[in-house]
Amino acid sequence: MATVLELGSDKASSLAGEVMARSGQNLSACYQCRRCASGCPVGEQTGYLTPDRLIRMIVLGKRDAALDNPLIWKCVSCYTCGTRCPNDIMTARVVDTLKKMAHEHRIRPSSPKVAAFHSSFIAAAKRAGRLNELSFMGRYTMKNTLGGLARLRLRGIIQDQKDQAGFGLVLLRKGRVHFLPQKIKNRRQFKRLMRKGRAWAGSVSKSPASQE
Numbered sequence: 001m002a003t004v005l006e007l008g009s010d011k012a013s014s015l016a017g018e019v020m021a022r023s024g025q026n027l028s029a030c031y032q033c034r035r036c037a038s039g040c041p042v043g044e045q046t047g048y049l050t051p052d053r054l055i056r057m058i059v060l061g062k063r064d065a066a067l068d069n070p071l072i073w074k075c076v077s078c079y080t081c082g083t084r085c086p087n088d089i090m091t092a093r094v095v096d097t098l099k100k101m102a103h104e105h106r107i108r109p110s111s112p113k114v115a116a117f118h119s120s121f122i123a124a125a126k127r128a129g130r131l132n133e134l135s136f137m138g139r140y141t142m143k144n145t146l147g148g149l150a151r152l153r154l155r156g157i158i159q160d161q162k163d164q165a166g167f168g169l170v171l172l173r174k175g176r177v178h179f180l181p182q183k184i185k186n187r188r189q190f191k192r193l194m195r196k197g198r199a200w201a202g203s204v205s206k207s208p209a210s211q212e
């Protein structure tokens, strides 16, 4: 059945409004030229859910589909779509916003390992303003193992541990693992920035325009 475009419907405008405010991208400028789609390296892995289609979903107010789809977890943030877009729409930022919104709505990610990687990276980098490899790998392994146990994937867990250990050894040999946390110079300013960002994102998501 063909999708009916409900121009100006509250449902469509609330989702699009929230995503536009949080990502800083003007999705209403998208005229579906598909230049972004032709360069997306993960198109085949997402069942051809390309950036243009994701944007269309958001503009149409398809909240469930926009927050639960393979592109938001498979996107590698290469920014190819954004550099090709004649309207400067950076879909990678839209994808990051949707990831955050999916997490806030407790939607189970379709790629749990990618979600574990993403949240461990953010949590580890948030502490000192710079990523510490040991802290990141510890968090990721823990999340991944717990997720695997919940899904009864014992063989997968053992294989993951082996892969992680092998990868960790390679990094160690190359001197890429720091045992002590590396901190940025002005951590107070960084924390203030993070607090402001959180407060701003909270106010945008609670605004009447973003409620359905």
Ligand code: SF4
Pocket (backbone or CB within 6 Å): 029, 030, 031, 032, 033, 034, 035, 036, 037, 051, 052, 055, 084, 085, 086, 087, 088, 089
């Ligand atoms: S390139 Fe830009 S305008 Fe064209 S479909 Fe993609 S997002 Fe829309």
Ligand code: SF4
Pocket (backbone or CB within 6 Å): 036, 039, 040, 041, 042, 051, 074, 075, 076, 077, 078, 079, 080, 081, 082, 091, 092, 095
């Ligand atoms: S940033 Fe993400 S959506 Fe855009 S081209 Fe790269 S992988 Fe595809």
